Amino acid sequence: MFDRIKLAGVTACLVAVLTVIHAGAAETELSLPLDQAAQVEAHNVTIRAIEYRGGPALEIRRIVSGAAPDIDTFAFVPGFDFHNGTIEVEVAGSPLPDAPPGARGFVGVVFRVQTADGTFACEGIYLRPTNGRADDQVRRNHSTQYFAYPGYDFARLRREAPAQYESYVDLIPGEWTAMRIEVNGTTAKLFVGGAPQPALIVNDLKRGADAHGSIGLYVDNGTDGHFRKMRVRPTS
Known part of the structure; x- marks a missing residue:
């Protein structure tokens, strides 16, 4: 049985939400084409609906380019609550x-986002597209990245657990790349480009198994970021 419902805080003309009743449990699936700026709320970023590589997309950029990296710079879906499940989106x-010289085209996804009274908490995974085909093998090994804010930026994670929260994956800057993140308790798995095996596995999500919150689109320092075709399928 399928019933269309309205997602709290987002009008039905901007977002399609499908409630699926199965074995007495309800699961809410969120689908956003990401073709209108009002579908997400800015958090230290600008948002613009544009045409990019043949179709509609959202362009997201940090408000202050050149500032320190690894701060809370994302656009999130207001009124949506996510705990476990699958997040899919295409990014460029x-x-x-x-x-700045260290910019890599950082683009990705945040999840379990909490924003209240000027504070925030989230965790996520992003890509470094210019690292995917770099001539330096060490840079290649840093093509993906897990992080959790506040407290666990890439520098701390790399220092305390080298190679544990990063991995290699083939990437091309500016081209559409499919990301799928499966979240379950304290585990997150990143799949890139439709690959059947994950490029990155994180078994100790820093916000813990009970964390929940919204879903968002992440960019970092000096990034020209684009997003389209978001789909979220919660499991609990």
């Missing part, structure tokens, strides 16, 4: 012309 990231 590349450095802006005025990006």
Whole structure:
């Protein structure tokens, strides 16, 4: 039995939500084409609906380019609550012309996002597209990245557990790349480009098994970020 429902805080004309009743349990599936800026709420970023590589997309950029990396710079879906499940979205990231030297086109997904009274908490996984085919093998090994804010930026995780929260995956800057993240308790698995095996596995999500919150689109320093076709399928 399928019933269309309205997602709290987001109008039905912007978002399609499907409630599936199965064996007495309800699961809410969120589908967003990401073709209108009002579908997400800005958090230290700008949002613009544009045409990109043949179709509608959202362009998301940090408000202050060149500032310190690893801060809370994302756009999130208001009124949505996610605990466990699967997040799918297509992303394209590349450095802006005025990006600082260390910019890599950082683009990805945040989940279990909490924002209240000017504070925030979230965790997520992003890609470094310019690392995917770099001539330096160490840079290649840093093509994906898990993080949790506040407290667990890439520098701390790399320092305390080298290679544990990063991995290699083939990437091309500026091209559409499919990301799928499966979240269950304290585990998250990243699948890239439809691959049957994960490129990155995190078994100790820093916000814990009970964390929950919204879903968002992440960019970091100097990134020209684009997003389309988001689909979220919670399991609990």
